Amino acid sequence: MCLGIPGQIVAITAPERMMAMAEVSGVRREVNVACVADGPLEALIGEWVLIHVGFAMSRIDPEEAEKTLIALHELGEVAEATGQMAEADRALAQ
Amino acid sequence: MKYATEFRDPAAAKTLLARIAHVADTLGASREAPIPIMEICGGHTHSIFRYGLDKLVHEGIEFVHGPGCPVCVLPRARVDEAIQLATRPEVIFTTFGDAMRVPGASQSLLQAKAAGADVRMVYSPLDALELARRNPEREVVFFGIGFETTTPSTALAIQQAAREGLTNFSVFCNHITVPEPLKAILDDPFMNLAGFIGPGHVSMVIGTHPYDFIARDYHKPVVVAGFEPLDILQSVLMLLTQIAEQRAGVENQYARVVPENGNPVSIAAMADVYEKRPSFEWRGLGEIDSSGLRIRPAYRAFDAEEKFGIGYAGIRAEIADPEGCACGQVMIGHLKPTQCPHFGKGCTPETPLGALMVSSEGACAAYWQYGGARAAAE
Ligand code: SF4
Numbered sequence: 518m519c520l521g522i523p524g525q526i527v528a529i530t531a532p533e534r535m536m537a538m539a540e541v542s543g544v545r546r547e548v549n550v551a552c553v554a555d556g557p558l559e560a561l562i563g564e565w566v567l568i569h570v571g572f573a574m575s576r577i578d579p580e581e582a583e584k585t586l587i588a589l590h591e592l593g594e595v596a597e598a599t600g601q602m603a604e605a606d607r608a609l610a611q
Numbered sequence: 612m613k614y615a616t617e618f619r620d621p622a623a624a625k626t627l628l629a630r631i632a633h634v635a636d637t638l639g640a641s642r643e644a645p646i647p648i649m650e651i652c653g654g655h656t657h658s659i660f661r662y663g664l665d666k667l668v669h670e671g672i673e674f675v676h677g678p679g680c681p682v683c684v685l686p687r688a689r690v691d692e693a694i695q696l697a698t699r700p701e702v703i704f705t706t707f708g709d710a711m712r713v714p715g716a717s718q719s720l721l722q723a724k725a726a727g728a729d730v731r732m733v734y735s736p737l738d739a740l741e742l743a744r745r746n747p748e749r750e751v752v753f754f755g756i757g758f759e760t761t762t763p764s765t766a767l768a769i770q771q772a773a774r775e776g777l778t779n780f781s782v783f784c785n786h787i788t789v790p791e792p793l794k795a796i797l798d799d800p801f802m803n804l805a806g807f808i809g810p811g812h813v814s815m816v817i818g819t820h821p822y823d824f825i826a827r828d829y830h831k832p833v834v835v836a837g838f839e840p841l842d843i844l845q846s847v848l849m850l851l852t853q854i855a856e857q858r859a860g861v862e863n864q865y866a867r868v869v870p871e872n873g874n875p876v877s878i879a880a881m882a883d884v885y886e887k888r889p890s891f892e893w894r895g896l897g898e899i900d901s902s903g904l905r906i907r908p909a910y911r912a913f914d915a916e917e918k919f920g921i922g923y924a925g926i927r928a929e930i931a932d933p934e935g936c937a938c939g940q941v942m943i944g945h946l947k948p949t950q951c952p953h954f955g956k957g958c959t960p961e962t963p964l965g966a967l968m969v970s971s972e973g974a975c976a977a978y979w980q981y982g983g984a985r986a987a988a989e
Binding site for chain 1 (some may be wrong): 615658661674705732733736738745760767840868874876877880
């Protein structure tokens with residue numbers, strides 16, 4: 518739970534709620550960007566961030582993102598995170 | 612060195628291991644008289660076992676596993692209170708998956724769900740908020756657990772709920788803080804630690820200064836570390852170097868993610884929504900002063916304890932840990948998981964007795980999953 522997962526911001530979805538769409542290991546997920554925004558939200562598009570429980574908590578460079586993803590894959594954390602996202606989608610649809 | 616082939620950069624790992632061995636030798640560290648280093652964060656524990664770092668490093672380095680696994684330190688009484696909430700007919704109880712299997716006095720949330728409680732696994736507190744929007748006739752309660760890495764997320768979710776005027780969303784707050792249990796461990800006269808590997812992602816939020824007291828008052832070095840294997844090895848080397856030079860400071864190996872002063876938005880959100888509880892119960896460790904957070908009166912409407920009169924806002928049951936279980940001793944590094952009489956017998960990941968066996972960040976589960984633990988139990 519304490520390991521974040523890297524994602525790339527691909528669009529701003531609801532600026533009034535600081536929400537953006539991120540692509541996380543092939544899965545699209547809406548995330549909150551309040552903790553990484555320090556200017557216009559549009560500037561975040563294309564940026565890599567470390568995502569914890571649906572919140573972008575830190576900006577990281579692409580190389581760091583790639584290294585982190587490899588390590589997380591080996592720890593089984595990527596499958597766990599994307600599995601939780603899918604499970605959450607089911608919980609919402611219920 | 613069979614593990615080394617799994618490293619992205621085996622040459623770098625080899626060099627670090629050799630340098631660690633050199634310093635350990637000059638310090639006279641041996642298997643009989645090892646240098647005990649505590650990794651505070653369960654993510655580090657998982658990584659250490661996954662890569663077999665405990666076997667690769669010089670035998671005079673001992674990794675002592677710390678209390679930094681949020682579900683591991685959740686006491687049985689809190690799980691029972693969560694189940695009480697979840698079984699209320701009007702409640703949709705939302706939780707991270709990790710917390711589903713943590714045993715309470717008689718049940719886990721997973722078992723409560725099987726028995727008919729509306730328990731839903733979510734990825735984020737924002738999912739719980741969305742459920743509240745979609746189900747105005749139901750009460751959506753989010754099980755807030757975790758250290759400073761997840762605390763800002765529930766704070767921001769509560770602020771958002773307040774802005775929207777949602778009246779059917781609340782948080783059952785079990786957020787805890789890292790520095791206070793470390794102080795409790797350092798004050799333990801039986802504790803013998805030479806230094807600490809500091810948690811990377813907690814520090815990304817709170818910065819490195821909350822650990823200053825460890826160096827200043829207890830003269831122990833701290834190195835905040837990333838969780839990749841090379842990060843951990845590098846941090847071990849940085850700690851040993853401080854020890855060899857008789858220094859004790861807080862150093863930051865993970866500066867690429869951890870700013871010295873943390874994340875200002877997160878810190879502000881936490882300060883706005885939460886205040887310290889006088890004390891909070893930790894599984895195996897008992898009550899620790901100022902170690903837990905509760906929701907400030909200004910946000911009382913979003914506090915599930917106040918809303919439903921349970922937990923610290925109600926009458927709390929005293930629930931002891933299971934007979935003979937060594938969770939508390941393992942949690943603070945006094946015992947190895949294999950020294951617990953239940954390890955691998957009454958307690959396995961399939962039938963966990965203690966929470967340390969539930970999460971991949973728990974020392975017992977990590978021992979079981981990687982490296983000879985099964986053999987030791989048989
Ligand atoms: S083996 Fe089970 S009961 Fe024993 S310390 Fe580990 S989690 Fe607790």
